[in-house]
Amino acid sequence: SRTIKWPIAITSAAAAILLVATLLFYNGSFNKKELPQQITQTVEQPAKNVKDTQRRWLKLPDGTTVVLNAGSKLDYPDSFDGVSIREVSLSGEGFFDVAHNASKPFIIHTGKLKTTVLGTAFNIRAYPNTDSITVTVTRGKVMVQEANKTLAILTPAQQLEWVMQYPATINKKVNLPEVLAWKADDLIMDDLTLEEAALLITKRYHLKVAFMNERIKNCRFTAAFLNRNDLSQVLSVLGDITGTTTNIKDDIIYIDGPGCESL
Structure with missing residues (x-):
């Protein structure tokens, strides 16, 4: 890489x-x-493949910034030039502050789910040793999908929790300082x-x-x-x-x- x-x-x-x-x-x-x-x-x-036992702060090629929690992994390309979609893959937990680009949606893949944004800030928790994925929005709006099915469109202080063995998702209002305590x-x-x-x-x-x-x-x-x-x-x-x-x-x-x- x-x-x-x-x-x-x-x-x-x-x-x-x-x-x-x-x-x-x-x-x-x-x-x-x-x-x-x-x-x-x-x-x-x-x-291209960033994983560490310590927390990391990254700035992606498009200006998006990411704080990765310990034991997390982020895959992303060398450049987002010449593509219509900015795509990355996350395993673990990360806080994303996505650079706005209306013509190039930003997509984070986490197992079976994908989260799509244009420009916003949000937290994703998707460790491989757990059977759940949570997406929490702090600013803007994101769409969470499983395959071609839209599970939720989240706005600030909303959280989606997806559990592998259950078809339903939990969508709720949350206390943002508690969710983001790991990076406070x-x-x-x-x-x-x-x-x-x-x-x-x-x-x-x-x-x-x-x-x-x-x-x-x-x-x-x-x-x-x-x-x-x-x-x-x-x-x-x-x-x-x-x-x-x-x-x-x-x-x-x-x-x-x-x-x-x-x-």
Whole structure:
């Protein structure tokens, strides 16, 4: 299978961290040549057939993002170009945030069921050692089918549970925080500026963020921290990605560095 190269991929089993960080400085680059060494490193990862005992955060070729729970597997193609349908196969549990494309429906195959969406966010649980599949929608609308039979069209906070030995399905309203508890502590920074990331850090760790250089705010990056991580770990990784330094004093995080060239 093909491999994709990420400018940074850091995994720490001991801290239960999975980080995928990609420099996406669309509006400019650093104005200094002394970049952190990690920025130039590449780590190859299996992209077509992704399975891991740890949780994973993935960005598919169309921009769709997926958080895979431990022990889950996702199969997807190298590219969705030249096809009329975006199709993937899931074994296990995953939270999908599907990039909208009205002309290319997104289909997830899970055993005998398939879930079709245009652009939405939802959770699917379909582990091979269980006889049931559950689909829960958090945003938008999805259609769940068995063969050519439509089982349900789900809207936000609705869940379908399909059990193999019973022909009927259970369709109910659910408590979304309970369903998504397995990923509640994730800190996802997908194509954000440091200024936008600061808002997430403030909300998570209850500390204010102050920028010592206005140019830092526009530095754009992608990083995913799965499970609740210590603030020092998060700041250390962000520093490696963006070339910034941090100092915490009186409940304020001070961020400094050269920033990005265009502002």
